[in-house]
Amino acid sequence: MEEKIPLSPQAFPLGLNDGHIYTWTDGLRRKDWHDYDSIRKDEQRIGKGEHGKPYPLIEDECDDSVYKENGFNIYVSNNIALDRSLPDIRHPNCKQKLYLENLPNTSIIIPFHNEGWSSLLRTIQSITSRTPEHLISEIILVDDYSDRGM
Numbered sequence: 376m377e378e379k380i381p382l383s384p385q386a387f388p389l390g391l392n393d394g395h396i397y398t399w400t401d402g403l404r405r406k407d408w409h410d411y412d413s414i415r416k417d418e419q420r421i422g423k424g425e426h427g428k429p430y431p432l433i434e435d436e437c438d439d440s441v442y443k444e445n446g447f448n449i450y451v452s453n454n455i456a457l458d459r460s461l462p463d464i465r466h467p468n469c470k471q472k473l474y475l476e477n478l479p480n481t482s483i484i485i486p487f488h489n490e491g492w493s494s495l496l497r498t499i500q501s502i503t504s505r506t507p508e509h510l511i512s513e514i515i516l517v518d519d520y521s522d523r524g525m
Contacts, residue, residue, distance in 0.1 A: 396476055405473035408507070417460035424455035427462050445491045452493040457500045480512040488519040 397405050423430045430451045445452075463470070483502060487495055499514060 397473060404476040406476040408474055409470075410505075413504075414463070420460040422456065422459075424451070425460045427459075430455060445489075445494075447491070447494070449491045449493070452491050452497070455493070455497070457493070457497050458504055459497065461501070478510055480510050482513045482515060483511060484515045484517060486517045486519050487521070489521045489523045 395407055399405060420426070432451070485495070485498060495516070502511070502514065
């Protein structure tokens with residue numbers, strides 16, 4: 376069994392702490408934007424599809440036709456939690472990166488074509504749960520001429 380090392384601000388060599396402000400020699404203030412509570416909660420989640428792990432199918436659930444329509448198994452997608460946990464696949468140096476304290480907000484544009492609704496909803500959920508609210512100005516969904524009904 377793989378040993379999990381608990382994630383904590385002390386795990387960072389720079390001694391970073393959630394939400395603390397640091398001033399660099401350039402005079403710009405930077406912030407540790409990591410949400411350590413959410414990261415710890417995600418690490419504890421269990422269930423099918425959690426941590427990006429495979430969703431085991433029983434024989435009755437295997438149907439190749441669902442791949443033709445979406446390019447993935449929509450049955451599996453519909454049965455994975457919308458707010459599933461994901462592994463942190465960033466390079467270790469990226470986990471220590473600090474960003475400016477005052478970041479501009481942004482518009483997020485998501486084009487889609489005949490998308491499976493559960494995967495589209497999971498994308499939106501992931502954005503809203505992993506991004507500080509004040510940094511999102513709007514989320515725009517652009518249906519790129521889908522011909523599939525709702």
